[in-house]
Amino acid sequence: MKLLISRALPDSVMDAARARFDVTCRDTTQPMDLHECRAALADSDVILPTLGDAFGADAFGGAIRAKGLANFGVGYNHIDVDAARAAGLVVTNTPGAVTDATADTAMTLILMAARRAGEGERMVRAGKWTGWHPVQMLGLHVTGKTIGIVGMGRIGQAIARRCAAGFGMDVVFWNRSPKAVDGARQMDSLVELCAAADIVVMAVAATPQTRHLMSADTLAAMRPHAILVNIARGDVVDEGALIDALTAGRIGGAGLDVYEHEPHVPDALRALETVVLLPHLGTAALEVREDMGSMALDNAIAIAEGREPPNPV
DSSP states (O other): OEEEESSOOOHHHHHHHHHHSEEEEOSOSSOOOHHHHHHHHHHOSEEEOOTTOOBSGGGGSSOOOOOEEEOSSSOOTTBOHHHHHHTTOEEEOOTTTTHHHHHHHHHHHHHHHHTTHHHHHHHHHTTOOOOOOTTTTOOOOOTTOEEEEEOOSHHHHHHHHHHHHHHOOEEEEEOSSOOOOTTEEEOSOHHHHHHHOSEEEEOOOOOTTTTTOBOHHHHHHSOTTOEEEEOSOGGGBOHHHHHHHHHTTSSSEEEESOOTBTTBOOHHHHTOTTEEEOSSOTTOSHHHHHHHHHHHHHHHHHHHTTOOOSSBO
16 A cells, blocks of 8 residues: 655654555655645555645545545644545544643743743843843743633643643633633633733634634733733734734733744744744654654554544544
């Protein structure tokens, strides 16, 4: 069975894949374009795609040999799942394996943005630090503050546990459906959450319904000292509205691991000292990527064998 792997995975995963499949792996780190996606669907039995690969509705209009898409990652907004299913393909993802690593990245951004760590490191590297003094680079004290989590799935709950147990934070959340979460209060609206929180974390799935969920209106409801953190997908935040809010000083800062038009990061964001910018590091730890790859490969094997995969979407 022929397996196309969109971009190289850790060696242990590639070795395991080659033991089960006739593997083709692209020799680039860039996403697959529409032409490549169509060719892969026509030539492969299973495809293991990942972030940014162009499996939109147009990809499924030609000849299709493939039985399914075993996505590497929990997010699959680069795949038109309805179009794939209509073409007879199974689509899977890798939930669970990414939860703790992504929550850890959220905490990294919370602390870096609140305590101005990126700004401070740039000062030291530039040779501009003149020594300690009592009012130097005062930031936001995180302990005891209110964290507002947008999207209370696995990752949102993992962030909530870290904030409550590690920092004594009051946890409020907004979710698209009612949910009972121990130690957390669900808010009736996103605007209500933004008005109540010192730190707002986007942990919601990227869907057409959540695009620009964090808009000019919801940003306007945030407190002047509040920080916005995004570890979900870039387009759940209206990037232009965020730049306007930050530039005008209407919110205190932001910590971003994802961007609306990745890998493009607007010059206006890069120029702001109040923003921490990471290059989509959410799950970037070897053991995590190995776990994700193993899960994706298990899904690919099940698809190839005509079995129900462990993680259908």
